Amino acid sequence: MSAVADTHAQDHHHGPASGISRWLLTTNHKDIGSMYLMFSFAMFLLGGTMAMVIRAELFQPGLQIVQPEFFNQMTTMHGLIMVFGAVMPAFVGLANWMVPLMIGAPDMALPRMNNWSFWLLPCAFLILVSTLFMEGGAPNFGWTFYAPLSTTYGPPSTTFFIFAIHIMGVSSIMGAINVIATILNMRAPGMTLMKMPMFVWTWLITAFLLIAVMPVLAGVVTMMLMDINFGTSFFNAAGGGDPVLFQHVFWFFGHPEVYIMILPAFGAISHIIPAFSRKRLFGYASMVYAVGAIALLSFLVWAHHMFTVGVPVAGQLFFMYATLLIAVPTGVKVFNWVATMFRGSLTFEAPMLFAVAFVILFTIGGFSGLMLAIAPADFQYHDTYFVVAHFHYVLVPGAIFGIFASAYFWLPKWTGHMYDETLAKTHFWLSFVGMNLAFFPMHFLGLAGMPRRIPDYALQFADFNMVSSIGAFMFGSTQLLFLLIVVKCVRGGEKAAAKAWEGAEGLEWTVPSPAPYHTFSTPPEVK
Amino acid sequence: MRVHAQRAGALLGGLSFPALSLADWTVNMTPGVTGTSNDIFDLHMTIFWICVAIGVVVFGIMFWSIFAHRKSQGAKPANFHENTLVEVLWTTIPLVILVIMAIPATTTLIDMYDTTESDIDIKVTGYQWKWQYEYINEDFGYFSNLSTPSDQIRNRQAKGENYLLEVDNPMVIPVGKKVRFLLTANDVIHSWWVPDFGVKKDAIPGFINEAWTRVDEPGTYRGQCTELCGKDHGFMPVVVKAVPEEEYNSWVAEQRAAAEKERELTQKDWTMEELMERGEQAYATACAACHQADGSGAPPAFPALKGSAIAVGDITDHIDIVVNGKPGTAMQAFGGQLNEADLAAIITYERNAWGNNVGDMVTPKEIFDYKNEQ
Ligand code: HEM
Ligand SMILES: [Cu+2]
Ligand SMILES: [Cu+2]
Numbered sequence: 089m090s091a092v093a094d095t096h097a098q099d100h101h102h103g104p105a106s107g108i109s110r111w112l113l114t115t116n117h118k119d120i121g122s123m124y125l126m127f128s129f130a131m132f133l134l135g136g137t138m139a140m141v142i143r144a145e146l147f148q149p150g151l152q153i154v155q156p157e158f159f160n161q162m163t164t165m166h167g168l169i170m171v172f173g174a175v176m177p178a179f180v181g182l183a184n185w186m187v188p189l190m191i192g193a194p195d196m197a198l199p200r201m202n203n204w205s206f207w208l209l210p211c212a213f214l215i216l217v218s219t220l221f222m223e224g225g226a227p228n229f230g231w232t233f234y235a236p237l238s239t240t241y242g243p244p245s246t247t248f249f250i251f252a253i254h255i256m257g258v259s260s261i262m263g264a265i266n267v268i269a270t271i272l273n274m275r276a277p278g279m280t281l282m283k284m285p286m287f288v289w290t291w292l293i294t295a296f297l298l299i300a301v302m303p304v305l306a307g308v309v310t311m312m313l314m315d316i317n318f319g320t321s322f323f324n325a326a327g328g329g330d331p332v333l334f335q336h337v338f339w340f341f342g343h344p345e346v347y348i349m350i351l352p353a354f355g356a357i358s359h360i361i362p363a364f365s366r367k368r369l370f371g372y373a374s375m376v377y378a379v380g381a382i383a384l385l386s387f388l389v390w391a392h393h394m395f396t397v398g399v400p401v402a403g404q405l406f407f408m409y410a411t412l413l414i415a416v417p418t419g420v421k422v423f424n425w426v427a428t429m430f431r432g433s434l435t436f437e438a439p440m441l442f443a444v445a446f447v448i449l450f451t452i453g454g455f456s457g458l459m460l461a462i463a464p465a466d467f468q469y470h471d472t473y474f475v476v477a478h479f480h481y482v483l484v485p486g487a488i489f490g491i492f493a494s495a496y497f498w499l500p501k502w503t504g505h506m507y508d509e510t511l512a513k514t515h516f517w518l519s520f521v522g523m524n525l526a527f528f529p530m531h532f533l534g535l536a537g538m539p540r541r542i543p544d545y546a547l548q549f550a551d552f553n554m555v556s557s558i559g560a561f562m563f564g565s566t567q568l569l570f571l572l573i574v575v576k577c578v579r580g581g582e583k584a585a586a587k588a589w590e591g592a593e594g595l596e597w598t599v600p601s602p603a604p605y606h607t608f609s610t611p612p613e614v615k
Numbered sequence: 616m617r618v619h620a621q622r623a624g625a626l627l628g629g630l631s632f633p634a635l636s637l638a639d640w641t642v643n644m645t646p647g648v649t650g651t652s653n654d655i656f657d658l659h660m661t662i663f664w665i666c667v668a669i670g671v672v673v674f675g676i677m678f679w680s681i682f683a684h685r686k687s688q689g690a691k692p693a694n695f696h697e698n699t700l701v702e703v704l705w706t707t708i709p710l711v712i713l714v715i716m717a718i719p720a721t722t723t724l725i726d727m728y729d730t731t732e733s734d735i736d737i738k739v740t741g742y743q744w745k746w747q748y749e750y751i752n753e754d755f756g757y758f759s760n761l762s763t764p765s766d767q768i769r770n771r772q773a774k775g776e777n778y779l780l781e782v783d784n785p786m787v788i789p790v791g792k793k794v795r796f797l798l799t800a801n802d803v804i805h806s807w808w809v810p811d812f813g814v815k816k817d818a819i820p821g822f823i824n825e826a827w828t829r830v831d832e833p834g835t836y837r838g839q840c841t842e843l844c845g846k847d848h849g850f851m852p853v854v855v856k857a858v859p860e861e862e863y864n865s866w867v868a869e870q871r872a873a874a875e876k877e878r879e880l881t882q883k884d885w886t887m888e889e890l891m892e893r894g895e896q897a898y899a900t901a902c903a904a905c906h907q908a909d910g911s912g913a914p915p916a917f918p919a920l921k922g923s924a925i926a927v928g929d930i931t932d933h934i935d936i937v938v939n940g941k942p943g944t945a946m947q948a949f950g951g952q953l954n955e956a957d958l959a960a961i962i963t964y965e966r967n968a969w970g971n972n973v974g975d976m977v978t979p980k981e982i983f984d985y986k987n988e989q
Binding site for chain 1: 640641642643644645651652654655658659662663665666669670673674676677679680681684685686687690691692693694695696697701702705706709710713716717720721723724725727728743767768769770774776777778779780802803804806808810813814815816817819820821822824825838839840841842843844845846847848849850913915916942943945
């Protein structure tokens with residue numbers, strides 16, 4: 089009897105606060121992780137809705153639904169919201185939930201900062217989204233916001249956009265500092281660096297990338313702010329500035345940014361594939377070195393986005409070689425996943441389905457990346473739908489499928505219930521077919537000469553655009569199913585065991601499901 | 616018979632779905648018509664087949680595992696991991712393939728950058744949203760605007776064959792000559808692309824980029840602006856006509872004569888009616904994109920001119936904003952873009968159209984003097 093009373097009292101002291109203050113004031117890594125994930129999914133739906141507007145306008149040639157001004161706002165906001173609102177916060181959410189559980193730490197190293205870095209995000213996006221209702225409209229210069237289109241010629245809301253980017257940057261940097269501090273200081277005794285789970289490794293490297301490049305982004309938007317409001321001419325040729333400088337600074341941030349959006353997914357996939365192959369990851373050490381090599385090389389390739397800008401030929405060659413080089417460690421990762429599956433004992437629950445699709449489709453995106461790296465060929469591909477196809481093949485099946493795979497993999501741990509496998513498989517197959525239908529024809533459109541960021545197109549592009557739009561509607565509407573699956577799983581379902589998957593390995597599976605509000609108050613021993 | 620069936624099909628398709636009858640299902644890049652574009656095409660196909668080969672091996676092993684190593688088939692997991700030989704091999708083989716690939720890419724790139732010894736130089740300037748082509752050794756130049764009627768874009772009229780890929784004045788070049796393009800822009804960054812030439816280069820304000828081509832087959836080649844440059848980025852096509860040399864020479868002679876005539880227009884005495892008539896046309900090509908044909912603009916980005924303080928106010932202010940533009944806004948300085956006759960006609964038109972009945976006019980000569988005073 090007294091024992092029961094005791095646990096009860098403990099629950100009371102250490103359990104979550106009730107009501108809204110639980111969420112506003114929480115410093116618990118699990119609560120903050122959940123908030124990041126929910127926020128990210130909301131942004132995914134918002135950014136996805138904008139993609140539906142884009143695809144609806146492009147369903148047929150001619151202007152039907154929106155005007156070019158608004159179309160440009162949609163592409164810009166879609167890109168910004170997906171990159172900064174959907175993908176990055178989802179990975180921070182996964183890191184919050186899983187890094188402490190994986191390294192045997194009781195929480196993140198800096199819990200109050202953790203709360204703040206989350207709550208900054210809704211503020212930033214409130215500002216960004218509010219620009220849609222401002223006079224002159226939302227930012228309309230593409231998510232790459234090249235000057236002088238975004239400075240001298242930008243809409244009045246550009247200053248709000250800059251402010252929003254600053255806040256997002258602060259949030260990301262704080263999140264990254266927290267991850268690094270947690271990983272370097274709070275590992276369970278015995279967990280040496282080379283024993284860390286892959287997800288922890290990839291997030292550690294991602295966090296360093298974030299700290300390195302988010303200030304560069306802050307710098308470039310600050311220079312814009314000065315040009316717009318304080319009469320400087322960083323990017324204005326008439327005042328002695330240089331519009332090309334903008335692109336160099338932007339892409340010095342932008343290329344590492346694309347790896348920020350994929351490395352944590354690499355990590356998660358490196359857990360999921362071994363778990364459902366019931367076999368160890370083929371080459372742990374080479375996977376770690378490959379991620380390190382990718383991260384370092386990612387600082388040396390930025391001008392491959394600028395092959396048509398007129399970089400001198402020597403520079404052009406340097407960036408082409410460096411970009412080709414980055415394919416080598418990326419290949420090593422793919423080969424490792426395949427070697428892990430080879431002669432395993434495979435089952436295909438939803439996390440594995442998403443993980444296998446990740447490997448296949450990300451590799452296709454990697455192939456088109458290799459093609460884009462060939463500088464002379466890039467003169468034809470650049471700024472066409474071929475590029476749109478390429479980056480959606482790395483972002484949708486890469487980042488997004490990676491996130492879905494992780495979510496299904498760890499949902500039993502988070503909620504204590506197994507999700508509905510049939511619905512999850514339906515979600516997978518509809519997403520898989522929809523995604524390929526939406527994005528594969530974009531390769532053809534690009535090769536046939538359709539530029540990106542246009543609201544209307546010549547008639548020879550009509551057929552594939554229609555196919556692509558149908559695929560996009562299919563993919564988009566399917567995502568509501570995910571919401572349903574998660575809500576169902578939170579509400580109930582088959583009880584999940586501590587180790588929810590037969591082949592899963594790692595400290596997170598040693599705590600009960602659902603993971604109690606406080607875990608690892610005494611550190612576990614890692615041998 | 617088959618031809619008839621096809622035609623009937625096309626007609627049916629065309630009636631039910633105007634867009635579809637002309638569309639096609641092209642899936643690959645086309646080789647184009649220049650040495651450069653053919654080199655690029657070869658590189659594109661080489662790297663494509665390399666990717667296919669790697670894909671067959673990697674996906675082959677993967678699908679084999681998916682097929683044969685399923686738990687439901689009774690597969691027991693093996694326990695191998697880390698094999699130095701395999702890992703060294705799958706690092707070095709791709710590296711070697713990439714080095715082999717880099718060699719032809721390097722040669723092609725160096726060739727693309729060789730803009731020396733050109734026969735003809737054309738300066739290409741990007742404007743929001745049109746191209747200006749200046750034949751710098753020949754003393755003439757002109758603008759090239761989209762010529763697809765707005766009714767086609769807004770679905771009030773059937774779309775033509777070259778929908779969105781047609782212009783009023785195409786660039787004209789002679790076949791068999793090395794043509795050098797000097798690219799720059801007047802406002803934001805644009806990018807000049809003709810897929811069939813394998814030429815795409817950014818036009819950047821304040822900078823001059825170079826590119827070149829040599830076309831051997833006469834023909835009309837179409838492309839588009841490929842750098843987001845604002846609202847009408849999708850509506851500034853590039854059209855180049857490659858013609859035999861004699862035809863080119865006579866075209867140049869014509870253009871030079873026309874340019875001379877334009878200069879004479881400034882000296883001529885103009886009546887109000889002549890100015891209004893010319894003004895309406897010139898306004899439609901140069902100003903209507905922003906201020907709209909009926910002068911209503913698209914506030915707040917583009918002010919209405921109908922009843923605007925400047926258009927019905929002091930004429931010097933009106934001349935000033937049209938000739939010098941308004942720095943820092945989309946209102947460009949048209950003084951350098953339009954000739955005096957057009958400037959005078961447009962200003963007169965704006966002051967007397969859409970109910971702006973100011974009643975005054977300005978002559979090309981007065982514009983000429985105004986520009987010289989500055
Ligand atoms: C719901 C499925 C999606 C569809 C149907 C979709 C569709 C599109 C389309 C058609 C464009 C090209 C717009 C244009 O160039 O005119 C575009 C641009 C873009 N998308 Fe997506 N997209 C989807 C998901 C995503 C995701 C998940 C991400 C990122 C994680 C993403 C990132 C981007 C970016 C960065 C751009 C470039 C925006 C720009 O040009 O500035 N998209 N999308
Ligand atoms: Cu890049
Ligand atoms: Cu453009």
